[in-house]
Amino acid sequence: MYNIGGYNEAKTLAEAVTMLAESPQRKLIAGGTDILVKMQHQPVVEQELLSIRKLTELKKIEKREDGTLVLGALVTFTQIANEPILQESVPALVDAAISMGGPQIRNMATLGGNVCNGATSADSASTLFVLNARLHLQSAEGKRVIPIREFYLGPGKVDLKKGEILTEIHIAPEDYRGFSGYYLKFAMRKAMDIATLGVSVACKVKDGRFDEVRIGLGVAGPTPLRCTEAEAYAQGKMMTAEVFAEIARRALTSTHARTSWRASKEYREHLVEELTQRALKVALHRAGGVYHV
Structure with missing residues (x-):
């Protein structure tokens, strides 16, 4: 059950800002796919909601x-x-x-x-x-x-x-200009499941080498993160299987994976290495590039 103590709906952003200033304890609701789940499993006494879903x-x-x-x-x-x-x-x-x-x-x-x-x-x-x-x-x-x-x-x-x-x-x-990118999600089910690990990459290629690489990870730490050591290593490197493997290995240095009921720390670290390489290869393919094996 939802313990809703009040519900208001703002018609404009200015009105929403004013209403939130008047009652800072109000919780914003738009799609409701997160907050309603939280309210159901962690009830808050008479939670007051402020809807902004109509703010075009x-x-x-x-x-x-x-x-x-x-x-x-x-x-x-x-x-x-x-x-x-x-x-x-x-x-x-x-x-x-x-x-x-x-x-x-x-x-x-x-x-x-x-x-x-x-x-x-x-x-x-x-x-x-x-x-x-x-x-x-x-x-x-x-x-x-x-x-x-x-x-x-x-x-x-x-x-x-x-x-x-x-x-x-x-x-x-x-x-984003000049970059090719790809997001790869691994979950225990193929659809409608929270990520066990998410990898996003972006890369620029110049003269057969990585001009710039960016790697973002989800569920590899308490917050999303960037793999800065791996990114620095990749710059200027040839696109070989060995380089891909080393980029993925260095991506691990930025992680803070932990064991949960979804996956062990060791399995998540394996996913970091494997999925980073897969995502990079797809991004490279999208850019029209080839890598040397």
Whole structure:
């Protein structure tokens, strides 16, 4: 049962910000696919909800004149999967959207909710890490922008201050132009399951070598993370089987995998090495490149 002590619905972002400032204890609800589950399993006495699901200004996907991609916080995963702008510019984010739950969940779940839930298993998070996404937040006190890598503070904890609403997610042109990417999710079931491990990669190729590689992992630590040592090693390397294996091995140095009921620490570390190589090869194939075996 849901113990809901009150329910209000904002018609505009300005109204939502005001209502949240008046009662900071209110919980925001959009698609409801995360918060309602939390309320059911961890009941809070008379939880008051503030719905922002009708804020059309937060449902846009656009590419600005300077190339910046802007995704409203209320964009659904179905929108992401079907958006030609994103299919062309950031296909790895489309991969992540398609892997998210089933059609019913994707129709309801929002990108902003997926990020603000703070889960290391969030399907969008590792790709947004790779894309150096910047989060735009708004409250009655003003606006601020924070890199997504600074937003995650710990398991289920994010830097969302009282009264704040995530409004937009921005991806700069230099963080996707010239890159090829891929998101690969491993789960115990083939569909509608939380990731045992998620790997997102982006790479640039120049003269038969890796010009730049980015690797993001989900469920390899308490928060999503980037494999900075592996990324630094890959730069300028030939695309050989040995290099792929070494990139994957060095990706392990950034992880903090643990044993849970879904998988052991050792199995997750095996997945990091195996899936990193697989994802890199698919990204490279998408870029029209070949690697040397």
